[in-house]
Amino acid sequence: MAQLTYREAVARGIAQEMARDEDVVLLGEDVAKAGGVFKATDGILERFGPRRALDTPISEQAILGSAMGAAMTGLKPIAEIMFGDFVAVCYDFIANEFGKTRYMTDGQVKCPLVVRMANGGGVAFGAQHSQSVENWCMQFPGLKVVAPSSPADVVGLLAAAVRDPDPVIFLEHKGLYGTRGEVPDGEIVDTLGTAKILRPGTDCTLIAVGMMVPRSLAAAEQLKADFGIDAEVIDLRSLMPLDTRTLLASVGRTHRVFTVEENPRVLGWGAEIVSIIADEAFFDLDGPPVRITAPHVPISTPPHLEALVIPSVERIVEAVRQSLAA
Amino acid sequence: MNIVMPSLGASVSEGKIVQWFKAVGDEVAAGEPLLEVESDKTSLEIEAPASGTLSEIRVAEDDIAPVGEIICILAGADEQPAETVEAPAPPPASPTAEPPSTEDVPGDPAPPPVRGRSQISPRARKLAAEKGIDLTQLADTGAPVTGADILAKSNAVPAADVSLMYADTPHQRHTISSMRGTIARRLTEAKQTIPHFYMSAEIDLGPLEQLRNELRSKVGECPTVTAFAIKALAEALRAVPEANVVWAGDSILQFERADIAVAVALDDGLLTPVIRDAGGKTPSSISAELKDLATRARQGRLQPADYEGGVASISNLGMHGVGRFQAIINPPQALILALGASERRPREADDGSVQFVSQMTVTLSADHRVVDGVTGANLLAAFGTRLQAPDGLL
Numbered sequence: 001m002a003q004l005t006y007r008e009a010v011a012r013g014i015a016q017e018m019a020r021d022e023d024v025v026l027l028g029e030d031v032a033k034a035g036g037v038f039k040a041t042d043g044i045l046e047r048f049g050p051r052r053a054l055d056t057p058i059s060e061q062a063i064l065g066s067a068m069g070a071a072m073t074g075l076k077p078i079a080e081i082m083f084g085d086f087v088a089v090c091y092d093f094i095a096n097e098f099g100k101t102r103y104m105t106d107g108q109v110k111c112p113l114v115v116r117m118a119n120g121g122g123v124a125f126g127a128q129h130s131q132s133v134e135n136w137c138m139q140f141p142g143l144k145v146v147a148p149s150s151p152a153d154v155v156g157l158l159a160a161a162v163r164d165p166d167p168v169i170f171l172e173h174k175g176l177y178g179t180r181g182e183v184p185d186g187e188i189v190d191t192l193g194t195a196k197i198l199r200p201g202t203d204c205t206l207i208a209v210g211m212m213v214p215r216s217l218a219a220a221e222q223l224k225a226d227f228g229i230d231a232e233v234i235d236l237r238s239l240m241p242l243d244t245r246t247l248l249a250s251v252g253r254t255h256r257v258f259t260v261e262e263n264p265r266v267l268g269w270g271a272e273i274v275s276i277i278a279d280e281a282f283f284d285l286d287g288p289p290v291r292i293t294a295p296h297v298p299i300s301t302p303p304h305l306e307a308l309v310i311p312s313v314e315r316i317v318e319a320v321r322q323s324l325a326a
Numbered sequence: 327m328n329i330v331m332p333s334l335g336a337s338v339s340e341g342k343i344v345q346w347f348k349a350v351g352d353e354v355a356a357g358e359p360l361l362e363v364e365s366d367k368t369s370l371e372i373e374a375p376a377s378g379t380l381s382e383i384r385v386a387e388d389d390i391a392p393v394g395e396i397i398c399i400l401a402g403a404d405e406q407p408a409e410t411v412e413a414p415a416p417p418p419a420s421p422t423a424e425p426p427s428t429e430d431v432p433g434d435p436a437p438p439p440v441r442g443r444s445q446i447s448p449r450a451r452k453l454a455a456e457k458g459i460d461l462t463q464l465a466d467t468g469a470p471v472t473g474a475d476i477l478a479k480s481n482a483v484p485a486a487d488v489s490l491m492y493a494d495t496p497h498q499r500h501t502i503s504s505m506r507g508t509i510a511r512r513l514t515e516a517k518q519t520i521p522h523f524y525m526s527a528e529i530d531l532g533p534l535e536q537l538r539n540e541l542r543s544k545v546g547e548c549p550t551v552t553a554f555a556i557k558a559l560a561e562a563l564r565a566v567p568e569a570n571v572v573w574a575g576d577s578i579l580q581f582e583r584a585d586i587a588v589a590v591a592l593d594d595g596l597l598t599p600v601i602r603d604a605g606g607k608t609p610s611s612i613s614a615e616l617k618d619l620a621t622r623a624r625q626g627r628l629q630p631a632d633y634e635g636g637v638a639s640i641s642n643l644g645m646h647g648v649g650r651f652q653a654i655i656n657p658p659q660a661l662i663l664a665l666g667a668s669e670r671r672p673r674e675a676d677d678g679s680v681q682f683v684s685q686m687t688v689t690l691s692a693d694h695r696v697v698d699g700v701t702g703a704n705l706l707a708a709f710g711t712r713l714q715a716p717d718g719l720l
Contacts, residue, residue: 255449255473283452286472 001184007177009151010040010116013158014078016187018048021076024162027054028063028080028116037082038118038177060090064115068097071113076162083125084117084133084171091136098167099142114161114168119147120210120262121310122175127298130174130306132263134209137169138240138272144192145239147171149213151181153237156190164192173210193241197250201232204256204320207247207273209236212260212311219260219316227321239269247273248281255286258320262310265293292319327376327403331391334365340392341365348380354400361398378403449473453480505595516657520573521694524652527706531668531684534716549613552588552642555665555688555709556612557719559638560584560605562708569705570637572660573695587636587656588616590623597623598656600636609719637661644668650687660693663709 004012018024026032026044032053035042045053056063060081067079081087087094094115101111121130138145146161146168148154154172161168198213199220208216213235220231232250236243251257257277259270270291277289294309334341344362348354354374362371381401385391446454446461453476454461464471464479489499502510534554541548563570563584571580584605587598599619601612622628638661641653645667653664666687675681688709692702712719 255447283448286447286449286474287470 001182003180004151004183005177006151006154006172006179006181007036007038007040007042009154009181009183010158010172011035011042011044012183013155013188014041014044015047016155017076017078017159017162018044018052020187021162022052023074024076024078025052025054025070026078026080027056027067029056029058029082031055031080036080038172038174040116040118040172040177041080060086061093064090064093064098067113067115068093068101068111071111071167072101072109076112076114078114078116078162081115081117083129084119084136085128085131087115087117087133087136094137094143094169095140099140102166103142110165111167112165114158114170116158116170116172118174118177119171120173120175121299121306122211124301124303124306125174126301130299132210132261132294134171134239134269135263135267137171138269142166143240144168145171146192146237147173147209147239148237149173149176149208149210149235151179152183152188153190153196153235155183156188157192157237159187159189160192163189168192171210175211176214179214193238193243195237195243195246196235197232197246198235199231199233201230201254203230203254204258204324205232205234205247205250205254206258206260206316206320207234207236207270208260209239209269210262212262215311215313216260216316218313219320222313222317223320226317229320229324231320236269242273242276244276244280248277248284251277251281252284255284256324257285257289258316258323259289259291259293260311260316261291261293263294264296265291266296268293287323290319290323292316327378327400328396329360329372329375329398329400331363331385331393331395331397332370332372333393334363334370340390342390343385343387343397344369345387346383350380350383352380354378354380374400374403376400376403446471447473450476453477503594505592509595512657513654516655520655520657522652522655522691523694523699523702524689524691525699525702525706526650526687526689527710528671528685528687529710530714531686533714535668535684537716537720549609550616551644551668552640552665553609553613553616554713554716554719555640555642555663556586556588556601556604556616557607557609558709558712558716559640559663560586560603561712561719562705563637564605565708566701566705569661569692569697569701571696572637572658573693574658578696581637584638585636587633587639587659588619589639589641589653589656590620592624597628597633598636598639599623599628599632600634638663640665644686650689652689653691655691655693660696661705662691664689664691 032045067077223229378400457480642665
């Protein structure tokens with residue numbers, strides 16, 4: 001067992017898979033010599049050499065295009081898009097290519113690649129470098145979308161993503177790179193499409209991903225201490241496939257549900273989850289499902305204004321308290 | 327001051343004037359009863375919100391007015407009720423609320439709290455429907471109604487009432503075991519939902535006693551009376567196939583063999599293991615199987631396959647000295663046969679003399695949804711004939 005930062009866990013996960021399988025390669029802007037702008041790929045070039053760790057030009061289309069070609073011809077590339085926001089530059093691959101290849105070739109051509117992106121805010125990078133793009137990716141059939149919140153989950157889910165025969169979008173959270181957690185020794189391989197109940201509770205369910213997970217856990221502790229509200233906290237970990245069984249079972253126990261989302265309110269992933277719960281667990285509900293989200297505004301750059309946009313522990317506590325008291 | 331028809335509760339849109347306590351021209355003091363109104367749910371007295379003269383009555387006794395309509399006018403009353411005025415009329419609504427259209431009204435009164443659909447949760451609605459709880463009978467606490475409220479109402483209240491009733495009587499409290507809970511639920515359901523009817527017959531046990539004595543002396547052991555009765559009931563169901571049925575909700579299932587369940591008493595309840603195709607087995611094999619099932623039942627080792635299904639049950643309390651009794655059908659079965667004790671009873675013989683014979687009274691309980699009286703009588707007769715000629719059962 002070792003204490004690793006989230007960014008060290010990314011490098012460890014990549015190294016674990018590159019050591020296991022020679023077909024796994026890493027490419028992206030500054031991922032090799034510089035060890036990544038977030039230092040999340042530190043040491044990969046030194047260990048695996050320039051043939052398998054490639055610095056690319058500043059062209060997101062070139063990165064994803066070459067990754068797709070490599071994947072179709074037998075490699076298992078891990079491509080990095082430095083900021084999730086930039087995926088818009090190369091969106092054709094996400095929207096039209098990766099997830100459709102296997103289907104359109106009747107399974108003759110597969111696309112086993114992973115696209116890593118630094119997602120989300122909390123580090124005052126402004127409106128074009130702080131967005132949460134889960135819902136930009138999860139709407140396309142054929143794509144899987146993973147968003148870990150802890151170092152151990154980073155290693156295990158990254159390994160599962162690399163080994164998956166289909167394209168996987170892997171959303172690392174910028175605001176979590178410096179956070180630490182216990183990571184077991186040895187090889188770690190997790191399962192895509194599984195949520196985790198991080199804190200059992202009886203009064204309501206908080207559903208979160210990424211940086212909203214630690215904030216929801218802190219909110220749950222505060223709700224318990226100050227208001228006697230016992231909240232269950234679920235880390236989705238995977239948005240596609242979605243572990244609806246765990247979510248619905250939790251709603252069946254607590255009868256109240258809150259999504260905690262960093263993305264703007266309109267069409268956030270929480271809307272999809274609330275819709276599923278309304279379809280399948282309506283008569284388990286003791287009150288309206290509540291989405292705690294960023295407002296529908298561009299994210300501010302100054303830290304004190306950014307903090308007003310992204311749901312804080314205090315906002316989560318207040319939303320839950322008010323809704324349960326109503 | 328305009329006095330309007332008050333809100334008489336959620337989903338009530340109009341009220342009827344039962345009686346005016348004051349006539350036009352009367353002086354009225356603040357807090358004095360002015361009139362009585364009623365709806366289909368409640369009735370209440372309305373007090374004058376302020377002192378003044380009743381200058382006009384707009385809605386006569388026995389007439390109906392919609393909630394919010396002006397029913398009378400109090401002249402000389404302060405537009406703003408004085409501090410000394412008692413809060414008029416009971417909640418939920420203020421009868422003094424003035425319609426917003428009148429001239430110099432400072433502001434709209436707050437709408438009365440109404441428990442709308444949105445304040446009863448979907449889960450609470452579902453649970454209330456399942457448990458037969460009338461949502462309009464819930465106390466209005468102002469808070470939304472949740473599933474927990476319904477569960478509290480359906481479970482806790484009656485249990486608490488019973489405990490309260492015996493609070494002064496020395497007693498021990500036992501929790502309900504899962505078997506006891508199941509028995510309580512299934513038999514309550516059976517007695518409430520299955521239209522039972524009952525018929526009894528006397529059965530001569532002389533031939534059976536003679537046969538069992540012979541077997542005992544020849545073979546050393548013999549099947550129990552219950553085993554013979556199971557075999558006889560199975561044969562009777564074969565002879566009266568219209569009784570070999572169960573009610574399946576939207577259809578009737580008629581069986582091609584007779585699976586007979588037997589009530590086995592345990593220390594803390596009972597189980598009813600099933601002898602499959604009892605008609606195809608001999609009394610001695612039924613007796614052996616019954617012994618095995620009863621042993622395993624008492625050890626708690628029965629599997630669902632051992633006690634599920636069956637068309638009829640047999641319950642024998644004869645060995646406990648019970649002369650006759652009526653049993654509750656074990657759902658989803660349609661029949662249960664209750665066996666009483668063997669008794670020596672006087673009977674008039676062919677020559678007019680009195681002889682004593684061994685007899686047992688059996689009582690059939692039948693589900694009238696699928697078995698009619700004549701069918702039950704035929705089954706009982708077929709059962710008696712066979713048990714009184716037991717050689718044919720071997």
